[in-house]
Amino acid sequence: MTSTSQNGRPAAAPAEETLRVRVWRGQADGAFEDFAVPRRASQTVLDVVTEIQRAQDPTLSYRFACRVGMCGSCAMVVNGRPRWTCRTRVSEAVDGDILVLEPLRNLPIVKDLTVDMVPFFEKWRDAHGAFEPGEAPPSDFAPVRPDSPKRKAADAGVECINCGVCYSACDVVAWNKDYLGPAALNRAWTLVNDERDRGNAARLAAVSGDVGCHSCHSHMSCTEFCPKDLAPTYAIAGLKRATAPSPIGRLLALLVKS
Amino acid sequence: MNPLLYMAQRGTAALLALAVAVHLATMVHAVRGGLSATEILSRTAGNGWFLAFYCVFVCAAAIHAPIGLRSVIREWTGWRSRSLDMAMLAFATAILVLGLRAALAVYQPGGLVP
Structure with a gap:
């Protein structure tokens, strides 16, 4: 997972390395929806959510701002643990190839991964x-x-x-x-x-x-x-x-x- | 939890830690030493220190247990009304009465129950 392209940017992992992502959709009575995202070097959980939203389903709702662990906007429950997703690499959150993303607990769900703060x-x-x-x-x-x-x-x-x-x-x-x-x-x-x-x-x-x-x-x-x-x-x-x-x-x- | 109840529960927890340790150690020591019930009672009868220790033990338990149980019930069930406080007061009274009665019975065998 450390390969880089010639311009120094992280390169896509081989095609067979795919991450299965289960994302909570809807509100409290919603359900999980499955997506598949290519695994990439140094990929963060927020990168995965952004990739789904921009390339697969633009209706996916989530919240982020700074991407560098300062604003506190992007927290979600990742594989059962609440985490800041911009500073959490997929490699440290996933054991296997399934990423399960849920909204924060104990707060009303607005939609998908967005909660009412x-x-x-x-x-x-x-x-x-x-x-x-x-x-x-x-x-x-x-x-x-x-x-x-x-x-x-x-x-x-x-x-x-x-x-x-x-x-x-x-x-x-x-x-x-x-x-x-x-x-x-x-x-x-x-x-x-x-x-x-x-x-x-x-x-x-x-x-x-x-x-x-x-x-x-x-x-x-x-x-x-x-x-x-x-x-x-x-x-x-x-x-x-x-x-x-x-x-x-x-x-x-x-x-x-x- | 009310701050006063919190302090009461933590304070009695400290007392109980000591009291339970002394109680268990004494019990194990007595049983392993081969004392019979009659021999144990002959030692406890009329012993003021024994009575004082168990009075403190019982009072601490009567304060500690209902406060903890009240918290558990409030958090795990929807029962949060005044009736819960009344029920816990009744529970505390039951522990106090039964505990003191037992301590007195061992201090003064045959003196309580005709």
Whole structure:
């Protein structure tokens, strides 16, 4: 699979090397449709989808933008695993010659491989995933040392590209549709560690309870599948620690009252 | 899960890890040592440490198990109403009553049941 043509571009593999591709068509009540695509050197899963759409069936719907792993648009379930398809080579996703492509799980299917990301981003909002500067602007710069524990904790999760892979992989989201999910909780944790943010009381309240960090089972699917190698499980564990004083405080207050 | 329930469940899990280990080790030690039921009861009867240990054990189990069961039921079934909380309270009470009754019976053989 490493052959190149004289101009240095990847050349088509021999004709007998064909990839069988099963693609989900329609919405939730849809079905798989089979295609055949020539295997090529360094071919990505997104290349395969694009080849089907441009050469075989222009009605195939899917989503992509940057092709270089920055925008988080092209995530799909590839042979059972949620992946970013632009940075996933067919050779690493396929065991044999069958590629099975499905839309991300836990999100409504718009059509074929395209899902509605609105619930995903609504949960970012619900988890107070936006920076909160406070009512009055700060009088001076906030000094943040690069080696401070809070800065390191924020750095560990800040590279999320919102691809939805973790959300698709999360069992708790599948069980509880209101659960905020790993990406939103990871985002909340980066802001909890932002020295400049002034919205943590409301944020910690929003990420607690049935819809928040306390419902996480620590299955670590989000951490296993994150294409950016982030660890939302540890971000969620951080939120559990950050919210711990509040129930303990309430318990103590209850005991003191009685 | 409610944060207070979460902390209660994790806290009692830590207690149970210790209590179950001590319980199993003691049980295996007693059985392998060839003690009969009568001999075991003669050692546990009137032993305040034994009673205190099992009271803590039972209380931890009565808090821990219903919270976990509540989560499983909420996630795997559609039962999420207040009646579930009531059912889990009843479950907790049952564990507490039966467990404390058993601990007291071994502390004070023949004292509870006529």
